[in-house]
Amino acid sequence: MADVQFLDAKSVRLRTTAGGLVSLGLGDTFFPKVDLHLAFPFSDPERFISVREPEGDEIGLIRHIQELDPLSQEAVRKELRWRYYTPRIQRIISYKEEFGHTYWEVETDRGVHTFVTRGRDQTVRSISERRTLIIDVSGNRYEIADLEDLDVRSREYLATLL
Amino acid sequence: MSELMTVAAPLSSDLRDVDWQVVATLENLQVQERTTGRILDEISLAGATKVENETLVGLARLVIYFGHEARTVAYYPLEHVPEYGVLANALTRYLEDGVVPTMKPVETAFCPNCQRPLRHGTKVCPACVSSKRVLRRLADYLKPYWPLVTMGMLIFFALTAASLITPQLQRILVDDVLKASDANLTMLVVLVAGMALVRLLVTVFSILRGRIMVVVGAHLGRDLRGAVFTRIQSLSLSFLDKQRVGDLMNRINHDTRHVQSFLQHQLPDLVTQSLLLLGVIVVLLVQSWQLALLILIPAPFIVWLSNVTRRKVRRMYRQQWRSWDEANSVLQDILSGIRVVKSFGAEDIEVERFTQYSAHYRDLTARNESAWNTLYPSLSFIMGLGNFLILYYGGKLVQNEVFQMGELIQFSAYAGLLYGPLQFMSFIPRWFHHAITAAERIFEIVDEIPAILDRPDAIAMPRIEGHIKLENVTFGYRSHEPVLKKVSLEIESGEMIGLVGHSGAGKSTLINLVNRFYDVDEGSIYIDGVDVRDLAQGDLRRQVGVVLQESFLFAGTIWQNIAYAKPGATKEEVIRAAKIANAHDFIVTFPDGYDTRVGEKGQRLSGGERQRIAIARAVLHNPRILILDEATSSVDSETEKQIQEAIQRLVQNRTTIAIAHRLSTLKDADRIMVLDHGELVELGTHEELLGLRGYYFRLVQAQREMNRMRAAV
Structure with missing residues (x-):
């Protein structure tokens, strides 16, 4: 019970279903819908993937995504892209503080986005020295993959928050 | 089929930004292009069993289940979760029970007017507040003090006039006395005395102004605080639960202080400074409009410059402050965890960590100080340049004998008088807004109507027998998350019911409903055959007693804490109650006995002691219906026995609902109800439920296991 259950990659068949969710075939057992969680979403996004029954027990851990067959890999990557959807900020277009909220307009890898953050604490989170996560009032996430890649003005905006 | 709800769906399944929407009816879900209405996808509800809002990490999706099969309908950013939550819940209820849903309004965290996010627990949008309306209401609060306010206003005028006189006197002194060929000593004395008098008047007026405004401000502050506090006390838990304690404290203390300080300091300053500004400009223009323009034209630039500088400086220091704060938290972290640090031999790592933060702070400080030391003198120099202009042109005018x-x-x-008010003016919008928003937040509470009110024809029930009946009770704190689902149960008068279930199963919620801290969404709760909603709340509360898990003791003596349950209780009654609760013996052995102070600044009591005091309170209260939220905290077996004994005495002759964790309490219960995910899954005696080998059986097994492990340690 208390031991970590690693799934035998050979018997794991993870598939994207017609409904856009993930099913798991594990030997003879079939799970029509499973949830995938990363144990280390920031520091190790390819390893230790927890496969769980919806709102239930852990079925097991996958040691490394590359152990899986290509179709399973594809299904996992697709589902993780959904679960950990995080636009990457490439440029801060404008930044305005008003009434304790900060209004951002940013250029991301998914086009121009606007969002609002509250206060200072908990909204801008350093993941590593150069990687930063910004969380808006609703909980949506934006990532700056490398602070050094931003232009001077964008970095100046951020300087007060970091 | 009529449309149920339309919700924006801004993400495609390959996570592109799109402009789609989900249109829900009772027959199907359609994904449409918002602008054209073109249907992109249509999912029939035929055969569907459940619709769910699944919140992932960075987004959420709407999933529809057909038995085991499931499919995603739409993906959306997290701000849409409340809408989809309401939709999913309504559709699921429809699919399960065929109830045609009445759509409840979605609770939104954004201003309906301008879409700006709102602060937690408030609907006041700082950008949309009508300052006129708020000011008018504030003026209402000022009304009782109008003689003082009028006097204050008159003093403002006098003060401005006095400030404007001095330079006039200076001119006369120079032109008519000092420069005059014959030494006129009388005139000199008169003028100097006049200037001294003006100075004296300014001082006296300032003192008066300060005193008047303090009196008005303090009274107003008290009035506002009183209004908020009174209202909060009368509001139902359903409102208060949505607020954080800190938020409420803020409104009582912080917001009222904001308003008070605005009325007390900033508003008077605003009036004086505006009058002064106006006066100076008029005088300057009258004296020499050319020179006046010379001063006034660069004024906006200088105000702008000092604003920019101030903002920059603020940003600099904010960074410095944050860095200081960080270094401090690291320090606190290390020091409070020093035992861990030492036991892992991690001293060197921690020293290194702290040094890093410290160095960062040092760098920032050095940078800021040198920037400040460059900036400030430069700014002063630029601001002073205007004087040279005046000196030059003014000097020329004197040389040409146009000017004396x-x-x-x-x-x-x-x-020189001009720049003070000008700089001051740039602060005003911010202050003004702060005060208006604070005032509006105060009024928001004052205007809040208690959600749970007695009916006009509420039934008085001076003595409750204690028969409780729940009929199909459904309830959720938020409209899209039912916590209790169709719970039905009848409790006989004098019966003791043990209530078990995992955390989050709805145990505390059930108790909140019996106490009518909330009203049920569907179904009814009857006490002695009367719907609780028809009962006079005062009678109900007086006869329902609660011993909570976190036995809350107010700051005060033990005596006061026990007597809290029954105002006017005699000392003898209190001692008797304590004795029944097995609390008397430990209380009297305290050096201060029943006068021992507890609470924040008082004596520290153990969990077992606090609990027994809470039981004593309940004994004194002598309720007809007792609600027991038993503590999970582990106490030694002797204390456990004492508490158990106290509880047994307490529950006699009253209807008791006990959220129980201890097996011993459960064995004493007449019947036990098991809640799981808001549903009543098992009901019966201890033995009956054990025989079922279901939820209860497993819970008891787990308990025994725990006890065995604890005993082994």
């Missing part, structure tokens, strides 16, 4: 010497002195004195 004294006039020039007077002029530059007035010019």
Whole structure:
């Protein structure tokens, strides 16, 4: 019970279903819908993937995504892209503080986005020295993959928050 | 089929930004292009069993289940979760029970007017507040003090006039006395005395102004705080639960202080400074409009410059402050965890960590100080440049004998008076807004109507027998998350019911409903055959007693804490109650006995002691219906026995609902109800439920296991 259950990659068949969710075939057992969680979403996004029954027990851990067959890999990557959807900020277009909220307009890898953050604490989170996560009032996430890649003005905006 | 709800769906399945929407009816879900209405996808509800809002990490999706099969309908950013939550819940209820849903309004965290996010627990949008309306209401609060306010206003005028006189006197002094060929000593004395008198008047007026405004401000602050506090006390838990304690404290203390300080300091300053500004400009223009323009034209630039500088400086220091704060938290972290640090031999790592933060702070400080030391003198120099202009042009005017010497002195004195108010003006919008928003937040509470009110024809029930009946009770704190689902149960008068279930199963919620801290969404709760909603709340509360898990003791003596349950209780009654609760013996052995102070600044009591005091409180309260939220905290077996004994005495002759964790309490219960995910899954005696080998059986097994492990340690 208390031991970590690693799934035998050979018997794991993870598939994207017609409904856009993930099913798991594990030997003879079939799970029509499973949830995938990363144990280390920031520091190790390819390893230790927890496969769980919806709102239930852990079925097991996958040691490394590359152990899986290509179709399973594809299904996992697709589902993780959904679960950990995080636009990457490439440029801060404008930044305005008003009434304790900060209004951002940013250029991301998914086009121009606007969002609002509250206060200072908990909204801008350093993941590593150069990687930063910004969380808006609703909980949506934006990532700056490398602070050094931003232009001077964008970095100046951020300087007060970091 | 009529449309149920339309919700924006801004993400495609390959996570592109799109402009789609989900249109829900009772027959199907359609994904449409928002602008054209073109249907992109249509999912029939035929055969569907459940619709769910699944919140992932960075987004959420709407999933529809057909038995085991499931499919995603739409993906959306997290701000849409409340809408989809309401939709999913309504559709699921429809699919399960065929109830045609009445759509409840979605609770939104954004201003309906401008879409700006709102602060937690408030609907006041700082950008949309009508300052006129708020000011008018504030003026209502000022009404009782109108004689003082009028007097204050008159003093403002006097003060401004006095400030404007001095430069005039200076001019006369220079032109008519000092420069005059014959020494006029009387005139000199008169003028100097006049200037001293003006100075004295300014001082006296300032003192008066300060005193009046303090009196008005303090009274107003008290009135506002009182209004908020009174209202909060009368509001139902359903409102208060949505607020954080800190938020409420803020409104009572912080917001009222904001308003008070605005009325007390900033508003008077605003009036005086505006009057002064107006006065100076008029005088300058009258004296020499050319020179006046010379001063006034660069004024906006200088105000702008000092604003920019101030903002920059604020940003610099904010960074410094944050860095200081960080270094401090690291320090606190290390020091409070020093035992861990030492036991892992991690001293060197921690020293290194702290040094890093410290160095960062040092760098910032050095940078900021040198920037400040460059900036400030430069700014002063630039601001002073205007004086040279005046001196040059004014000097020329004197040379050409258009101007007298004294006039020039007077002029530059007035010019000097100009910059104070100008700089002050740039602060005003911010202050003003702060105060208005704070006032609006206060009024928001004052205007809040208690959600749970007695009916006009509420039934008085001086003595409750204690028969409780729940009929199909459904309830959720938020409209899209039912916590209790169709719970039905009848409790006989004098019966003891043990209530078990995992955390989050709805145990505390059930108790909140019996106490009518909330009203049920569907179904009814009857006490002695009367719907609780028809009962007079005062009668209900007086006869329902609660012993909570976190036995809350107010700051005060033990005596006061027990007697809290029954105002006017005699000492003898309190001692008797304590004795029944097995609390008397430990209380009297305290050096201060029943006068021992507890709470924040008082004596520290153990969990077992606090609990027994809470039981004593309940004994004194002598309720007809007792609600027991038993503590999970582990106590030694002797204390456990004492508490158990106290509880047994307490529950006699009353209807008791006990959220129980201890097996011993459960064995004493007449019947036990098991809640799981808001549903009543098992009901019966201890033995019956054990025989079922279901939820209860497993819970008891787990308990025994725990006890065995604890005993082994």
